[in-house]
Amino acid sequence: MTIVGVPAGWPATEEEARTVQDELxxxxxxxxxxxxxxxxxxxxxxxxxxxxxxxxAAAAVVLDATTLDVVGEATAVGRVSFPxxxxxxxxxxxxxxxxxxxRLPCPPGLVVCDGYGLAHPRRFGLASHLxxxxxxxxxxxAKNPFTFTYDDPGPARGxxxxxxxxxxxxxxxxxxxxxxxxxxxxxxxxVGLAGAVAHTLALTPRFRLPETTRRADALCxxxxxxxxxxxxxxxx
DNA sequence: GCGACAG
DNA sequence: ATCTTGTCGC
Numbered sequence: 259m260t261i262v263g264v265p266a267g268w269p270a271t272e273e274e275a276r277t278v279q280d281e282l283x284x285x286x287x288x289x290x291x292x293x294x295x296x297x298x299x300x301x302x303x304x305x306x307x308x309x310x311x312x313x314x315a316a317a318a319v320v321l322d323a324t325t326l327d328v329v330g331e332a333t334a335v336g337r338v339s340f341p342x343x344x345x346x347x348x349x350x351x352x353x354x355x356x357x358x359x360x361r362l363p364c365p366p367g368l369v370v371c372d373g374y375g376l377a378h379p380r381r382f383g384l385a386s387h388l389x390x391x392x393x394x395x396x397x398x399x400a401k402n403p404f405t406f407t408y409d410d411p412g413p414a415r416g417x418x419x420x421x422x423x424x425x426x427x428x429x430x431x432x433x434x435x436x437x438x439x440x441x442x443x444x445x446x447x448x449v450g451l452a453g454a455v456a457h458t459l460a461l462t463p464r465f466r467l468p469e470t471t472r473r474a475d476a477l478c479x480x481x482x483x484x485x486x487x488x489x490x491x492x493x494x
Numbered sequence: 495g496c497g498a499c500a501g
Numbered sequence: 502a503t504c505t506t507g508t509c510g511c
Binding site for chain 1: 498499500501
Binding site for chain 3: 305306307308309342350
């Protein structure tokens, strides 16, 4: 089993990381509607950690957007590349995610991230960062409102309300199931907010979280368990 | 200055 | 994210 390394030149400090975000932010494409929901391929990516072993495991699971059947998947295990710092999550997750995406047997199509895109202190969250680095259309679907505010959406599935940074709408609080806590959707790269919301609804026929995220979450946890119990543990 | 803060 | 038992419900 291979342990992927941290990319050369990867930021080592918070200051460097913020500078990278400020430099890449301008490359986000916001004028494309994105692929039509319910067609083609949709890929979920997620990451799991074992801080004690300094391990990170990423998974990418490709679904047929129409049937939500799994049509391809891949994982990658690596060393933790950055500490968790609110606003700098991408530097912790992206190296392993890129490795997993590289190992996919088919093109990913739209990529759904567990976190934020434009809804970010510098408008460059994980989903936007991954989109700029890969050129793929991406969206972010987060479980928490982070530092943003919102009015409670209507109680039925499909209900939504603006996710606000002050007066600026950076995403949408979206109810994906009747009566359950909303998820927080934001644009990543090459997809509009309306498209991001439509994709999220198409991916939640049964559960609060997108099927993509659920599949990727289960797979990266499994990959982490496998890695943690593998004979040649982490060397130095 | 202090607390909050995607995963 | 992760640490964790039982428990209520489909």
